Amino acid sequence: MRTTITVNGEARSLDLDPRTTLLDALREHLKLTGPKKGCDHGQCGACTVLVNGVRINACLSLAVMHDGDEVTSIEGLGAADRLHPMQQAFLKHDAFQCGYCTPGQICSAVAVLSEIEADVPSHAGDVAERARLTAEELRERMSGNICRCSAYPQIIDAILDAAGATS
Amino acid sequence: MSSVHDWAAPNPVTTNRSGLIGKPVDRYEGPLKVTGTAPYAYEVQPPSPPAYGVMVGATIAAGRIADVDIAAAEASPGVLAVWTHRNVPSQPPRGAKAHPRSTAGSSPALENDRVSYFGQPVAFVVADTLENAVAASMLVNLTYEADAPDVDFAASLDAAGQPPGEQDVEIGNFEDGFAASGVKLDETWTTPIQNHCQMEPCASIAWWEGDVCVAHTSIQMVKPAQHGLAETLGIDRDAVHLMTRYIGGGFGGKGQTYDDLTLAALAARALKQPVKVAFTRQQMMHGTIHRPATVQRVRLGADKDGRLNAFSLMTWTHCHRSGSFTEHASNFARALYAAPNRLTGHRLVRLDLPHAGPMRAPGEASGTLSLECAMDELAEQLGLDPVDLRIRNEPPVDPENGRPFSQRQLVRCLREGAQLFGWERRTAKPGQVRDGRWLVGMGMAAAIRGNFLLPAKCSFSVDAEGVITVRQGMTDIGTGTYTVLAQIAAETLGVPLGKVVVEIGDSELPPAPGSGGQFGAATAGSAALAAGMNLRKALAELATGDPRSPLYGDDPELVTFQDGVIAIENKSETLAALVARAAPEGLTVEGDSRPAADMREWSTQTYGGHFCEVGVDPVTGEVRVRRMLGVFAAGRILNAKTAKSQLTGGMIWGIASALHEGNAVDPRHGSLLAQDLAQYLVTVQADVGELDAIMLDEVDDKANPMGIKGVGELGNSGAGAAVANAIYNACGVRVRDYPITPDKLLAGLIAKGL
Ligand code: FES
Numbered sequence: 001m002r003t004t005i006t007v008n009g010e011a012r013s014l015d016l017d018p019r020t021t022l023l024d025a026l027r028e029h030l031k032l033t034g035p036k037k038g039c040d041h042g043q044c045g046a047c048t049v050l051v052n053g054v055r056i057n058a059c060l061s062l063a064v065m066h067d068g069d070e071v072t073s074i075e076g077l078g079a080a081d082r083l084h085p086m087q088q089a090f091l092k093h094d095a096f097q098c099g100y101c102t103p104g105q106i107c108s109a110v111a112v113l114s115e116i117e118a119d120v121p122s123h124a125g126d127v128a129e130r131a132r133l134t135a136e137e138l139r140e141r142m143s144g145n146i147c148r149c150s151a152y153p154q155i156i157d158a159i160l161d162a163a164g165a166t167s
Numbered sequence: 168m169s170s171v172h173d174w175a176a177p178n179p180v181t182t183n184r185s186g187l188i189g190k191p192v193d194r195y196e197g198p199l200k201v202t203g204t205a206p207y208a209y210e211v212q213p214p215s216p217p218a219y220g221v222m223v224g225a226t227i228a229a230g231r232i233a234d235v236d237i238a239a240a241e242a243s244p245g246v247l248a249v250w251t252h253r254n255v256p257s258q259p260p261r262g263a264k265a266h267p268r269s270t271a272g273s274s275p276a277l278e279n280d281r282v283s284y285f286g287q288p289v290a291f292v293v294a295d296t297l298e299n300a301v302a303a304s305m306l307v308n309l310t311y312e313a314d315a316p317d318v319d320f321a322a323s324l325d326a327a328g329q330p331p332g333e334q335d336v337e338i339g340n341f342e343d344g345f346a347a348s349g350v351k352l353d354e355t356w357t358t359p360i361q362n363h364c365q366m367e368p369c370a371s372i373a374w375w376e377g378d379v380c381v382a383h384t385s386i387q388m389v390k391p392a393q394h395g396l397a398e399t400l401g402i403d404r405d406a407v408h409l410m411t412r413y414i415g416g417g418f419g420g421k422g423q424t425y426d427d428l429t430l431a432a433l434a435a436r437a438l439k440q441p442v443k444v445a446f447t448r449q450q451m452m453h454g455t456i457h458r459p460a461t462v463q464r465v466r467l468g469a470d471k472d473g474r475l476n477a478f479s480l481m482t483w484t485h486c487h488r489s490g491s492f493t494e495h496a497s498n499f500a501r502a503l504y505a506a507p508n509r510l511t512g513h514r515l516v517r518l519d520l521p522h523a524g525p526m527r528a529p530g531e532a533s534g535t536l537s538l539e540c541a542m543d544e545l546a547e548q549l550g551l552d553p554v555d556l557r558i559r560n561e562p563p564v565d566p567e568n569g570r571p572f573s574q575r576q577l578v579r580c581l582r583e584g585a586q587l588f589g590w591e592r593r594t595a596k597p598g599q600v601r602d603g604r605w606l607v608g609m610g611m612a613a614a615i616r617g618n619f620l621l622p623a624k625c626s627f628s629v630d631a632e633g634v635i636t637v638r639q640g641m642t643d644i645g646t647g648t649y650t651v652l653a654q655i656a657a658e659t660l661g662v663p664l665g666k667v668v669v670e671i672g673d674s675e676l677p678p679a680p681g682s683g684g685q686f687g688a689a690t691a692g693s694a695a696l697a698a699g700m701n702l703r704k705a706l707a708e709l710a711t712g713d714p715r716s717p718l719y720g721d722d723p724e725l726v727t728f729q730d731g732v733i734a735i736e737n738k739s740e741t742l743a744a745l746v747a748r749a750a751p752e753g754l755t756v757e758g759d760s761r762p763a764a765d766m767r768e769w770s771t772q773t774y775g776g777h778f779c780e781v782g783v784d785p786v787t788g789e790v791r792v793r794r795m796l797g798v799f800a801a802g803r804i805l806n807a808k809t810a811k812s813q814l815t816g817g818m819i820w821g822i823a824s825a826l827h828e829g830n831a832v833d834p835r836h837g838s839l840l841a842q843d844l845a846q847y848l849v850t851v852q853a854d855v856g857e858l859d860a861i862m863l864d865e866v867d868d869k870a871n872p873m874g875i876k877g878v879g880e881l882g883n884s885g886a887g888a889a890v891a892n893a894i895y896n897a898c899g900v901r902v903r904d905y906p907i908t909p910d911k912l913l914a915g916l917i918a919k920g921l
């Protein structure tokens with residue numbers, strides 16, 4: 001099936017097997033291997049990308065469902081010579097070890113800050129109050145991204161830093 | 168052979184003139200990892216489009232494949248090959264070595280009709296796309312003759328025997344000493360099967376360039392992978408070029424290769440096309456190794472002052488039917504506490520379960536979960552503070568072999584940890600502290616892990632721009648190898664970090680044993696230092712022997728290296744100018760390092776103390792880790808940032824062992840119940856409260872020339888016990904069956920009327 005997706009700002013037209021996930025379309029067809037496959041079942045967050053600004057697990061979504069969508073993968077956030085502030089903060093705080101969960105963590109973190117900004121409620125806060133940027137909120141909101149290396153404390157430090165808050 | 172005394176002489180790492188050693192510099196490969204541009208094995212782009220291989224796992228644990236029907240799979244769209252044991256290309260028999268010095272033997276895939284564990288790869292499908300390969304793999308139809316699997320570990324303890332070549336270690340007379348002790352403890356703990364769950368499932372891609380097989384795989388050790396693949400393919404070892412540049416977590420589970428590599432290479436040869444194969448997350452659970460379950464009996468006998476008189480830790484564990492891997496959960500205890508009468512040992516039983524193998528802090532991770540809780544229980548019986556009990560049993564020398572400790576700062580770790588954590592606020596009597604709905608408690612545990620040094624090689628090159636390139640067949644599994652090698656190189660040659668290139672993870676580079684057992688940094692780094700020293704010597708001789716150099720005619724021994732400049736007093740020139748002029752093609756030298764002959768005259772370990780505060784909800788049995796602190800002593804630290812990350816990561820693994828992780832066996836099928844990351848619980852972000860690790864100043868000059876030791880396993884040792892002890896302190900319920908899940912805790916809470 002012909003599908004056109006705007007990936008990292010560029011319209012990409014693909015002829016895809018309808019069974020192809022968005023994750024495999026990115027990794028195997030567009031050679032954007034930043035999004036990782038940790039489970040292929042929506043259980044780890046390694047494949048997190050932004051679709052129209054909202055984070056999703058790319059492994060749980062078929063590519064053909066995204067015709068006309070805007071997808072941002074880790075590659076679209078920044079490059080090694082012009083890092084996104086979140087990428088810079090992950091580097092500075094050593095918020096990763098093996099690095100396999102990292103693109104998903106960073107995409108998730110960028111989206112989490114927008115969610116807090118937009119007052120999307122979470123389990124950690126009081127729904128009656130405005131969502132706040134705290135370590136506790138971030139821990140809750142980032143719990144869909146597993147890091148087996150367990151860089152969890154460093155990830156929180158990095159996000160708080162990137163958000164301009166102090167930990 | 169060298170002696171540890173040779174290591175006492177100052178070297179660039181120990182003098183650290185530029186201050187790069189120990190500095191918390193960012194990861195060398197970090198920019199690639201945070202931008203998603205570091206290619207892991209499955210992501211390496213081959214020279215021509217790859218085909219996709221998918222493995223099919225057995226659905227029985229023991230028995231044989233009676234019949235095979237692959238017609239439907241073969242007829243499925245896009246399919247290029249369907250293999251079972253009947254038609255897989257022939258491979259040398261298991262263990263065969265055409266090259267006597269190979270570090271691994273043949274490991275044939277789809278070997279025969281026998282099935283010896285659930286999930287064993289028994290068929291393989293290759294197709295033009297992943298979707299077609301997955302679809303066809305579901306059409307492979309195998310018929311089995313199943314045997315009833317023998318997988319009940321708890322029922323097999325009596326059948327367990329001594330692991331091959333091992334004996335119990337008894338010092339003094341344990342039984343008599345125990346009987347004569349005034350205060351006694353005799354309890355049994357159980358730990359479950361654990362899966363590594365590296366975030367990157369094992370994966371390989373292979374293609375052939377003429378007679379050479381080029382393969383990228385996710386592996387912690389390069390040489391055994393290269394040799395094993397060559398033996399399996401029946402080709403010369405030099406005809407395998409194996410690479411592993413980026414590895415998405417190992418934790419011991421990628422210390423060996425699996426059938427993904429063999430099948431990718433075989434299929435690439437048969438199809439004359441690159442082939443890539445990845446385990447699915449589900450396949451990882453059975454198809455790769457796991458940490459086996461244990462039963463551990465701890466007996467402690469003490470006098471009323473808390474001095475241990477008798478001490479025993481016996482471990483029962485299991486491995487695969489054909490294996491001999493033993494989770495040595497009793498070993499660490501031999502060096503931890505003083506006691507005149509001591510008994511430790513292991514019992515192993517072979518079952519129809521998947522292969523057991525090493526997982527982060529093998530031995531310590533399991534064993535501290537019993538002994539360090541037993542010490543907590545003994546302290547309560549004695550009315551002593553748990554920190555104090557440990558200090559009272561601090562041995563002056565290694566309690567089993569009488570060797571002096573090279574360095575032992577366990578007491579300092581415990582004292583400083585207690586102070587920093589606010590341990591004095593702990594209430595000894597459990598169940599006394601409330602915070603809203605939470606019962607709050609504190610616990611602590613000691614950490615210990617051995618230290619090792621293995622032989623390794625490394626090469627250093629310098630080019631006409633003064634750039635130093637470090638080359639080594641080493642790996643970085645997230646441990647920071649790239650970064651610490653760059654630091655050692657920069658410090659040794661006196662160049663800025665930006666002038667160092669590190670190339671690792673390649674079988675064509677000088678061999679190093681790889682990442683594992685917390686020996687990586689010491690082993691790889693010592694060889695790097697040796698190579699760096701050889702390059703210094705070569706450069707000094709180049710300069711002092713070159714009439715055009717301002718250093719000409721001087722004593723090469725006096726040359727200094729700093730800020731990219733080589734100098735003798737006020738005569739100097741830049742490294743780049745010297746090389747460009749005198750060796751325009753660049754210079755390359757090798758160096759190697761090996762253990763000193765007399766290293767074993769010292770008992771060399773790394774140590775730590777964990778302190779943890781938890782909240783327990785008495786209504787639901789939910790446990791929250793509120794705060795955790797680890798204080799560690801592990802020799803000189805090469806990079807304060809990456810070392811700390813290793814330690815905090817290990818501590819969080821301890822939380823997982825205490826609260827979350829474990830896989831149960833389905834006795835009907837011989838399978839593991841949890842087959843994905845929704846069922847197999849690992850610690851996630853919300854499970855971790857405030858958590859920090861502190862590293863004490865230390866130099867261990869008996870460990871290696873740099874005085875460093877490893878930290879990768881240490882953080883995990885004892886961490887889970889600190890959590891378990893905090894739970895007991897919070898609510899007075901002691902669960903000795905890990906993980907301490909709400910159902911188990913709730914039963915105890917209800918029994919206590921809480
Ligand atoms: S790969 Fe998509 S959530 Fe794990």
Ligand code: FES
Pocket residue numbers: 095096097098099100101102146147148149150151366415416645
């Ligand atoms: S950095 Fe390894 S899994 Fe997160």
